[in-house]
Amino acid sequence: MSWHTKRIKLGACMVGALTAAVLVVSTTPAAAAGTYSGLAYVYGTGEFDGDWGNEGILQRTTHASSNATCLWQMILWADGELDSKSKVDGVFGDGTYNATRAWQQRENVNYGAGLTVDGSVGKGTFAWAQTWLQVVSGGEGAGQTLYLSYNGLYDHFDARRLPDGNYEFVDGDGSWRKAGYDYRTCS
CATH class of the missing domain: 1.20.5 (Single alpha-helices involved in coiled-coils or other helix-helix interfaces)
Structure with missing residues (x-):
């Protein structure tokens, strides 16, 4: 040759x-195992079940200052892991890390969730949290808004999936916020 x-x-x-x-x-x-869905917002389409099974990672080094983190903190607050709505600020610091670990541990012990207790919110943790998100009204079809309620152990908050598939939620101040990964408007 x-x-x-x-x-x-x-x-x-x-x-x-x-x-x-x-x-x-x-x-x-x-x-890559739970790293990021690639979308700018917490997103869902079609049937509601499984919407949050492909969401991005939230942790101290990834999307640490975002409205998606704020949504996660609302979950921690509703489940009693954050003791005040004033701690819902969209910043994934040590308090959110520790509250996330406690939440993961409790979900494993009480419900056999099988979550890794690592203080990181990945696909498995997001998907498990959706277990407690209930449909209130609306439709799952294209172009429809789906109204939801996260029913935590101690409280609840409203959320909705918009016609474009992006999720919004009521934050600690009572304002509607889009659950975006790349910006923070909640405080």
């Missing part, structure tokens, strides 16, 4: 390897 033929074959292999690497990198956010 000539050097020229070897170079062509080597070049073809390199192109194939680079193409595979680009595909892996471009799919990593959605495919």
Whole structure:
């Protein structure tokens, strides 16, 4: 085999390897074990069950200052892990980390949730939290708003899935907020 033929074959292999690497990198956010759905908002479509099973990670280093974190803090508040709505600020700090670990542990002990007690909110933790999110009214079809209530151990709050699939919730101040990953308007 000539050097020229070897170079062509080597070049073809390199192109194939680079193409595979680009595909892996471009799919990593959605495919990597619970890292991020790739969407800007907590999102759902079609049947309500399973909406939160592909959500992004919330933790001290990922989406740590966001309205999605604020939504998670409302869940912690409704379930008694945050003792005041004033702690619902959209910042995933040590208090939210510790409250998340306590929530995960309690859900495992009381309900056999099978969650990893790591203080991180990933696909499994988000999906399990949806267990306590109940449909109040509205429709699941395209272009319809679905009205929901998160029914925690100690309190509840309202949420809704908008016609575009994005979730909104009532924050600690009583304002409706979109549950976005890349910005924070709740305080």
